[in-house]
Amino acid sequence: MKFLDLKKVNDSFEPELSQAIQRVLSSGWYLLGDEVKAFEKEFSAYCGVSYCIGVANGLDALTLIFKAWKELGILQEGDEVIVPANTFIASILSITRNNLKPVLVEPDPKTFNLDPNAVEAVITNRTKAILPVHLYGQCADMQNIKRIALRYNLKVVEDAAQAHGALYHGVKTGNLGDAAGFSFYPGKNLGCLGDGGCVTTNDADLADCVRVLANYGSDEKYVFRYQGLNSRLDEIHAAVLRVKLHRLDQDNNHRRDLARFYLDHIKNAKVILPEVKDWNAHVFHIFPVLSDQRDLLQAYLDDNDIQTQIHYPVPPHKQAAFAERNQQSFPITESIHRMELSLPVSPIFTLCEAEYLCSCINRFNF
Ligand SMILES: *Cc1c(COP(=O)(O)O)cnc(C)c1O
Numbered sequence: 001m002k003f004l005d006l007k008k009v010n011d012s013f014e015p016e017l018s019q020a021i022q023r024v025l026s027s028g029w030y031l032l033g034d035e036v037k038a039f040e041k042e043f044s045a046y047c048g049v050s051y052c053i054g055v056a057n058g059l060d061a062l063t064l065i066f067k068a069w070k071e072l073g074i075l076q077e078g079d080e081v082i083v084p085a086n087t088f089i090a091s092i093l094s095i096t097r098n099n100l101k102p103v104l105v106e107p108d109p110k111t112f113n114l115d116p117n118a119v120e121a122v123i124t125n126r127t128k129a130i131l132p133v134h135l136y137g138q139c140a141d142m143q144n145i146k147r148i149a150l151r152y153n154l155k156v157v158e159d160a161a162q163a164h165g166a167l168y169h170g171v172k173t174g175n176l177g178d179a180a181g182f183s184f185y186p187g188k189n190l191g192c193l194g195d196g197g198c199v200t201t202n203d204a205d206l207a208d209c210v211r212v213l214a215n216y217g218s219d220e221k222y223v224f225r226y227q228g229l230n231s232r233l234d235e236i237h238a239a240v241l242r243v244k245l246h247r248l249d250q251d252n253n254h255r256r257d258l259a260r261f262y263l264d265h266i267k268n269a270k271v272i273l274p275e276v277k278d279w280n281a282h283v284f285h286i287f288p289v290l291s292d293q294r295d296l297l298q299a300y301l302d303d304n305d306i307q308t309q310i311h312y313p314v315p316p317h318k319q320a321a322f323a324e325r326n327q328q329s330f331p332i333t334e335s336i337h338r339m340e341l342s343l344p345v346s347p348i349f350t351l352c353e354a355e356y357l358c359s360c361i362n363r364f365n366f
Contacts, residue, residue, distance in 0.1 A: 001305055001306050001307060001344065001349070001353055001356075001357075002307050002344075003307040003308060003309050003342070003344050003346070004187055004344065004346045005346065005348060006186055006187065006191075008348045009346060009347060009348055010193070012347070012348060013243055013244060013247070016243045017240060017243050017244075020239035020240055020242065020243050021236060021239065021240065023035075023239060024235045024236045024239045025236075027235070029235060030234060030235050030236065031232055031234060031235060032215070032232060032235075033235050034235075035235040035236075035238040035239040035242065036054045036232075036233050036234075036235055036238040038238070038242060039052075039054060039233070039238040039239075039241050039242050039245075040052040040053065040054055040198070040238075042242060042245055043198060043200070043241070043245065044200060046165075046172070046245060046248075047172045047173070047174035047175050047180075047200050048171070048172050048174075048175045049172075049174050049175040049180075049200045049201065049202055050201070050202045050204070050207070051199075051200065051201050051202065051203075051204070051206075051207035052174075052198050052199070052200050053198060053199045053200075053207060053210050053211045053214060054196070054197075054198050054232065054233025054238060055196075055197045055198055055199060055210075055214050055231045055232065055233055056195055056196070056197060056214075056230075056231040056232060056233065057183060057184075057185070057195040057196065057197045057231075058090060058159075058161040058181055058182060058183025058184075058185060058188075058197040059090040059093060059094060059183075059197075060197055060214070060229065060231040061181030061182060061183070061197040061198055061199045062090065062091065062094030062131070062157065062159060062181035063093070063094040063097050063098065063229075064181075064199060064210045064213055064214055064229070064231065065094075065157050065179045065181060065199055065201075065206070065210065066081070066094060066095065066098040066100060066129070066157070067098055067213055067229075068206055068209035068210045068213055069129075069155065069206070070098060071209055071213065071226050072205060072206070072209055074128075074155070075098075075100065075128055075129070075155075076128075077098075077099040077100065078099065078100070078101060078126065079100050079101065079126055079127075079128040079129070080100070080101045080102075080103045080124060080126045080127045080128065081095045081100050081101065081102055081103065081127075081128065081129045081130070081131055082103045082105055082114075082119050082122060082123070082127060082129070082130045082131065083095060083102050083103070083104060083105070083130075083131040083133070084104070084105060084106075084107045084113070084114045084132070084133055084135070084333075085104040085105060085106060085107070085315060085316070085317060085330040085333040086106075086107050086112060086135070086315055086330075086332075086333040086336050086337065087133045087135065087159065087316070088133075088161070088311075088312065089316045089319065089321065090159075090161070090183075091131055091133050091159045092104075092316050092322075094131075094181070095131065100128075100129075101126070103122050103127070104316075104317060104325075104328070104330065105118040105119060105121075105122055106118050106330050106331075106332040106333055107135075107332060107333065107336070108141075109332050109335075109336070110275040111138060111141075111274075111275055111277065112135050112136060112138075112274075112288065112336060113132065113133070113134070113135055113138060113139075113140040113141065114130075114132040114133065114140045114141070114145060115141075116141055116144035116145055116147075116148060119145065119148055120148055123148075123152055123154075127152065127154060128154060128155065129154055129155040129156070129157060130145055130148070130149055130154055130155070130156050130157070131157045131158075131159055132145050132156065132157075132158060132159065132177070133159040133161075133162070134158065134159065134160055134162060134163035134166055134173055135162060135286075136162060136274070136284070136285055136286040136287075136288055136311070137162050137163050137166055137189065137255075137282055137283040137284045137285035137286060138163070138166065138276070138277065138281070138282045138283075139163065139166050139167070139168040139173060139176065139277075139281060139282075140158075142156075142158075142168050142176045142177070143168075143169070146176075146177070155177075155178045155179075156176075156177035156178050157177055157178065157179050157180065157181065158173060158174065158176055158177045158179070158180035158181070159180075159181055160173040160174055160180045160181060160182050160200075161181065161182060161183035161185075161188060161197075162188065162189070162285035162286065163189075163283055163285065164182060164188065164189045164190040164248060164252075164283065165189065165190075165248050165249060165252050165283050166252075166281055166282060166283040167278075167280065167281040168281060174200035175200065175202070178201065178203060178206070179199060179200065179201040179203065179206055180199070180200045180201070181197065181198075181199055182197055182198050182199075182200065183196075183197045184196035184197055184198070184233075184237065184241055188285065189248065189251065189252060189255070189283055189285050190241065190244055190245060190248050191244070192237035192240045192241050192244075193236070193237065193240055194234075194237060195237075196233050196234070196237040196238075196241065197233070198233065209226075212225055212226060212228065213226055213228040213229060213231075214228065214229060214230075214231040214232060215228065215230075215232060216228045216229070216230055247347075251347040252283040252284070254347050255283060255284035255285075255287075255345045255346075255347065256279065256280075256282065256283075256284060257351065258284070258287070258344075258345045258349060258351065258354050259276070259282070259284045259287050259345060260279070261351060261354045261355070261358070262287060262289075262343060262354065262357075262358065263276070265354075265355070265358040265362075266289070266358050266361050266362065267362055268361055268362050268364055268365075270291055270292065270293055270297070270364065270365070270366075271289050271290075271291050271297070271361055271364070272289060272290040272291065272339075273289060274287070274288050274289065274290075284345045285345075286311050286342045286345070287342060287343045287344075287345045288311065288340050288341070288342055288343075289340075289341050289343060290336070290339040290340060290341075291339055291341060292339060293364075293366055294310070294338065294339050294340065294341050296366045297341060297361075297364055297366075298310070298341055300360075300364055300366070301357070301360060301361070301364075304360045306344070306356075306357050306360060307344070308341050308342055308343060308344070309341075309342045310340060310341060310342065311340060311342050312337060312340075313337060314337060315330065315333050315334060315337050317330060317333075318334070343357065344357070
């Protein structure tokens with residue numbers, strides 16, 4: 001049983017998916033056209049936000065938000081951005097790529113999300129922004145994060161790459177901070193057939209600046225306002241995403257059903273289940289369990305034909321890419337990385353397969 005069988009996932013969208021691709025092919029227009037415009041409109045409506053700008057990937061989405069604030073004079077090089085230590089490296093790269101300074105903090109060990117108390121403890125007069133990551137598909141504690149942001153006049157950027165459609169007190173991700181970055185990497189809850197991403201915001205100036213920056217810094221052919229990037233969402237991916245967006249809520253509900261099944265049926269003292277704050281809010285991009293015997297558990301499940309993954313084996317501050325931070329210590333983060341195992345929750349994983357998985361885990365005894 002595959003962790004995520006993308007071919008099967010995408011086959012389940014046929015024939016609409018092939019029709020959408022054919023429509024773009026026949027149109028003869030492949031960039032910055034009607035499909036991207038329509039997707040931006042549909043996704044901003046879905047999130048309940050004023051602006052959506054399609055870009056090339058999730059890393060660029062986050063990077064462009066910070067870059068735009070630099071162009072608009074809101075951020076300066078060297079400003080500090082607070083970010084959880086237990087995230088995918090892209091969150092941190094979006095900060096360092098702008099010559100801003102990431103300040104890593106420990107997460108809440110129960111939710112794996114940014115801990116507002118840890119945030120407040122590292123604020124200095126150079127702190128200018130907070131980058132909460134809605135890790136595994138569950139929203140960070142945005143109310144308390146925003147309270148801190150308001151008190152210290154900080155920007156809040158959501159890393160929503162794992163949380164399309166997740167809610168916080170009824171409000172969708174993408175509409176919970178000053179701006180948000182989404183990824184449409186094929187394996188995300190809303191994924192295209194390659195790389196894709198978008199920025200959402202209610203801030204008209206930021207939206208305009210991101211849109212221009214993502215198109216070489218230009219909003220008029222051969223006239224360049226900024227030294228921009230080439231970071232655009234392709235028409236073909238926008239057309240694919242429009243098809244898949246229709247089923248996002250349904251797919252997220254299926255993920256919730258699987259997660260609820262695991263929580264109800266996994267009973268093994270060696271396996272710690274995740275804490276879920278609100279059932280209808282979490283979109284379970286990942287279903288994480290923790291175990292002291294993680295590697296043994298993974299090998300055992302593999303022997304039983306169940307593929308799992310680890311999100312993530314090594315935290316960013318222990319990577320060669322951040323050699324200057326390798327001596328830093330974040331014990332909560334490091335223990336999550338040592339113990340975490342992700343169980344399958346894809347839209348095509350069946351409850352029957354989940355039942356088999358639970359019975360295997362319940363027999364695990366090493
Ligand atoms: C996937 C992901 C990203 C980056 O998205 P890409 O489209 O791969 O660039 C950023 N942050 C988190 C938390 C992610 O999971």
